Amino acid sequence: MVTYEKQRCWSILLRLFHWMFALSIVVLATTGFYINNPWAGNMIEGSRAWPITSYVRYIHFIAAYTFSSAVAIRLFLYIFGNKQERVLDILPVTGRNLKNLFSTLLHYSYISDKHDERLGHNLLAGATYLITFFAALFMILSGFYMLFPEVAFWQKWGVILLGSQQQARLYHHLVMWWFIIFSVIHVYFLTWNDIRHPEGLISSMFTGVKFKQKV
Amino acid sequence: MADTVNKTLDPQLNRRGFLKGCTMAAAALGLSDTMIPKLVEAAATAERPRVIWLHFQECTGCTESLLRGSHPDLARLILDIISLDYHETVMAAAGHQAEQNLLETVENHPFILVVEGAIPRKDGGIYCKIAGKTAMEILGEVAPKASAIISIGTCASFGGVQAAAPNPTGAAGVQDYPELVGSTPIINIPGCPPNPISFLGTILHYLTFKRLPALDSMNRPLFAYGRKIHDQCERRAHFNEGRFVEQYGDEAHKLGYCLFKVGCKGPETFANCPAVRFNDVGVWPVSVGHGCTGCTEPNFWDTMTPFYERLPNVKIPFAGSVQSADQIGKKILGVTAAAVGVHAVVGVGKRLIKGNKDD
Known part of the structure; x- marks a missing residue:
């Protein structure tokens, strides 16, 4: 009989970040598709008209500020979070982390049944989250460049890093696809892990607690 | 005098x-x-x-x-x-x-x-x-x-x-x-x-x-x-309230609705055309029913084209073909979904053959 014990893993701030991030991405992608191609065209003029495009853009901007705040929280946690949340725990540079990366790759491709278990993210997940973090920074930069193109700061850096508004729009749109594809893989591997390992991976993002074998 | x-x-x-x-x-x-x-x-x-x-x-x-x-x-x-x-x-x-x-x-x-x-x-x-x-x-x-x-x-x-x-x-x-x-x-x-x-x-x-x-x-x-064309455009109200030209010559075009969906680059272009206008008769491209082509922006021949599409096409490296951003996104998403499916099937198959070895 194997016994398990509760171990505190994710702080309340990280869980807050996660759900702000996840929900804002859903809203941003949905409204973003609409803004790129406003399908609900109508021919209603005058007092019966309703500013639909303005409202969709407004929701997009509210979600964008939520998204930016979430990214700011994650940046704080990468530096000042608990051990599992810090960037050194998932940066593939130390021997311990590289070992975990290869072991996870072998485990995920069904080659090895061994599982280098740790309390925080495995390296494959953690490194993907780090890439997503940088993609999020890019979305914030390109987004604010398009929202405030007249402001000297955004104009200067936007022109240097991205080019014209049209180029910013294209890159903003292309990088959005990373978030959609990431979500599919993310949810799949969470479910996959939750089925194979009884640590309560999915519920840990609500409760902050994982279940680990008692040693 | x-x-x-x-x-x-x-x-x-x-x-x-x-x-x-x-x-x-x-x-x-x-x-x-x-x-x-x-x-x-x-x-x-x-x-x-x-x-x-x-x-x-x-x-x-x-x-x-x-x-x-x-x-x-x-x-x-x-x-x-x-x-x-x-x-x-x-x-x-x-x-x-x-x-x-x-x-x-x-x-x-x-x-x-x-x-x-x-x-x-x-x-x-x-x-x-x-x-x-x-x-x-x-x-x-x-x-x-x-x-x-x-x-x-x-x-x-x-x-x-x-x-x-x-x-x-x-x-x-x-x-x-x-x-x-x-x-x-x-x-x-x-x-x-x-x-x-x-x-x-x-x-x-x-x-x-x-x-x-x-x-x-x-x-x-x-x-x-100093200002975007889109922010000074006389057709802006049509954009805000969702009235769009779907193709040139349609009813919405005759009514003078927004040209956003037929590729107007007003939202990406900085110029005073809507305010100052041309030729002393008060016209500019959008006022006569053609979308802005973004001609005041750098490299507009490369980045604002196709003039009648919302976004530029993307060159696929090595393949030499050109596709829209959404075509590429949908294809990669499809491949991802297929890969996820294959991964799940392999996992289930392995478990059926070798039994549950985890835990």
Whole structure:
């Protein structure tokens, strides 16, 4: 009989970040598709008209500020979070982390049944989250460049890093696809892990607690 | 009562036309009407600034729009407030005499340089030669001695159509040649063609205040390029309330709805077209039912095309094909979903064969 014990893993701030991030991405992608191609065209003029495009853009901007705040929280946690949340725990540079990366790759491709278990993210997940973090920074930069193109700061850096508004729009749109594809893989591997390992991976993002074998 | 302002002015330019031109420039500059007398005074001064106007790789469309675009007073006003010492399209001199005029002004007088057209760099710049000298050589001789450079049109500002991919002659705008220009300040007045009012406003600002107007990060004067077309567009309400042209010639197009979905680049383009308009009859592309093509932005031939699509196409590396951003996204998403499915099936299959070894 194997016994398990509760171990505190994710702080309340990280869980807050996660759900702000996840929900804002859903809203941003949905409204973003609409803004790129406003399908609900109508021919209603005058007092019966309703500013639909303005409202969709407004929701997009509210979600964008939520998204930016979430990214700011994650940046704080990468530096000042608990051990599992810090960037050194998932940066593939130390021997311990590289070992975990290869072991996870072998485990995920069904080659090895061994599982280098740790309390925080495995390296494959953690490194993907780090890439997503940088993609999020890019979305914030390109987004604010398009929202405030007249402001000297955004104009200067936007022109240097991205080019014209049209180029910013294209890159903003292309990088959005990373978030959609990431979500599919993310949810799949969470479910996959939750089925194979009884640590309560999915519920840990609500409760902050994982279940680990008692040693 | 012609020519009451200044005896040196063209007798065909009457006082009314003169004041009208100055007032239009003041409006474009966003100046109060109390400033108009100062503009008039500056424009009427006997000391007219010398201007050298160089043509390189271009179509002369900027000159044409300046000379013919508006009521004749505007062109005459511009040609009267400046002393145009060298301009290949309108100067009387030819051959060695013309080159002599150019040399005389460059060596002996302060002058403003106006450049129209891109400058090719490839193969030593041999793709544009005038009087046996390459465009780069001419720019290198004239530009450092100018008190200011006005790059008129998108070609002189950013390279324009000559610089569009694959840019066979290595064309680039004036500001891309800092080694030839030196420390001379550059103002870009892009557009294909730019509005003559923006050019007149810049000149009058310089004459009146003895300094250049405030510029944005691409050296475009803010009075003309400080706002997005989309934010000043008369069709903006249709955008906000979801009334769009779905294709050219449909009912929505006849009703004058927003051209966003047929590729109007107004949301990506900075210019004063909706406010200042063209040809003195109050028109600009969107007002006559065609989307903006983004002609005042750098590399617009590469980045704003296709003109009738919302987003540029993306070149697929190695495959050599071109697709829209969403086509690519959907394909990668499909491949991802398929890979996830295969991964799940392999996992289930392995478990069926070998039994559950985890936990």
